[in-house]
Amino acid sequence: MALYVLVFIILIFLALVEVLKRNTRVSFLTGSLLALMAGFRFSTGYDFESYKKFYESLDNINDVFNGTIDAESGYLLINFLFKSIGFNFYFFILFFSVLSMSLLSYFLYTHTKFPSMFLLYYYSRFFLVRDMGQIRSSLACIILLYAIPYIEKKKPIHFLIIVLTASLFHISALFFIIAYLFNGLFKKLSIQNILVLLSIAIMLGIIIQNPQLYLWAVPGRYISYFTNPNYTNGKWILNPILWMQLAIFAGGILCLRSKDRDEQKKYSLLLKIYFLASLILLAAGDLGTVGGRISTLFATLEVLIVPHLILNLTRNKLLNLILFFGFSFIIFFLIFIVGGTYTQYIPYQTVFWIK
Template sequence: MVLDFSNRKIRNKILYSVCILMGVMTGFRNHNDWRDTYGYVASFEKIKTLDLFDVNQDNLLYQEKGFYLLTSSIKTLCNNSTFYLLCIGLLSSFLLAKNLSRYCLFPFLGLGIYIARFYMTRDLMQIRAGLAIMIVCYAIQYIKRKKLWKYLLIVLLASSMHISVLLAIPFYWINKININCRKILLWLFVAFVSAFICEAFINLLLNEHLEIIKQAYIDGNSEYSKGHGLSNPMIYFQCLILLVFTFSEKNLKDIIPYYFIFRNGYFYSTILLILLSPYLVLSGRTSTIFATFEIFIIPSFIIILSGKLRIAMYLVIGCVMIGIFFLNCLSLIDSSETLRNLM
């Protein structure tokens, strides 16, 4: 907490140092102890170096050519899986530090929120998505500057790491819509009603127009494809964050330069989470892109209050995030020996 109220230059130096240290810890994790990591390591072993690069190489965990090229480049430098994970971890952590220093009022609190909400699933498991989302967050500055082509080029670069972030492209135009508090409340109501009564219609729409997504994330009867529907507590968590941020517009819009971009993006994320709630992975993969704005939004709640109440709010947010972190640990404990040993 002291660091967030310290000199900006000193704060940023410490922030980058902490994030780089986090990237190093990420790189030296046990390859067999986190979901997806073993698959990425296996793909790394199969991938050819740049001198033998084959754009059509198959039998990999992923199809995105940008991440394939990045992996091939790392392997050309050093054919070692730990070095590979270290490079990806450091790149993601560097972008995280850059985004926090640019967008967040209290970056160390934002870092704590990131660790609680996203670190284990992204940096330790879904490393392509984690890297791609950090690139998209970096691109947000070009929406405010109204530099469409720079934004599109960076998002397309990110999509070459993970295809899901293509959903960030229409956000450039969604952000131009005049979205106010009444519209947010109305669309949340519509989304809840639609999710409750229109699951069959949504499934038909996906079946007719997005067959690849349907096959990847919906077909089958596994826990992987079936979601919790409207009983998913994350829906109500996001709704709460969105509404607090929305009703605090007068207090925050002049302090946070990116206020409306953050609010509109988080609104976009929440609507996707509600509408696609019957499908576990599809709702998560689509909503998580702009759910990342939590690391910029939640720390701003401190500004709503004044005096000693700000310190109290800081501590309350910290305690809530510690609770969420432990809940995430419990959800992953069966698949991670590291977590079992720690807990």
């Protein structure tokens, strides 16, 4: 446990250095720290053994595409290339972690004022579960960030190319197409629209909890996600993540009114896409796994929204920093410790300890 708290403190220090020195290149050091932490782990985090089994099961190129391994072809192809060259699974994990964190760091470096601040929040909210666990979903979500500017610029071809690329690592990325359609359908989210959409999502959530009404339309490969108790034990409207996301969305809507026109347009788009995360959780009913995997594609935008909102909350910059660091720690504490996630990560083991 101490290691994860120590990393959090180091990230705060790096973020402060970045702000005080006005040097955004510090973010590459921040990203490197996270990449190495995820890349050098051994049997730590969700799905580590499953991914290791995938890697070891690849005997020839046909295994990448024949469907015998339950993973996307893009992910399996990179596995196969590394295995063919002679690299072991641990080197592959290091490469994959560096790739994911490099893409995230570069995006934040080019789209935010203080990227290390945003990486700190990413660590609190997503890093431990995704980049040290569900690595396919992590890379897909990070790739999808690059699609957001093309929604704003109304370039559907560029947008689709990025979404299709992300789907090579996690098929759920295709649901991100909804973001483009949603933005076109709702130029502006009024209070009336928000309430209607929430009502529709709740009604769908009720229907979803009665699988006999729609199971006939679900492909055989995915039926277990709708019938297996391990996947249908979601908390639905009692899900604390849902309420946290709705609170952040509401806060964003309120703060949006005080921004200039250009910022309003930019953050209005981010909030619209982020709102989809809550709508999907509601519409998924008790399908915790399905709702979570689709919702997380849109929830990633929280990394862009929360730091910006809190760091511009008052005119007192020092107070904003204190509030941001405090809020980030609360999120880290609630998700990693109170939520019980830490049980999958303690003790942290590294490849250097392999005998």
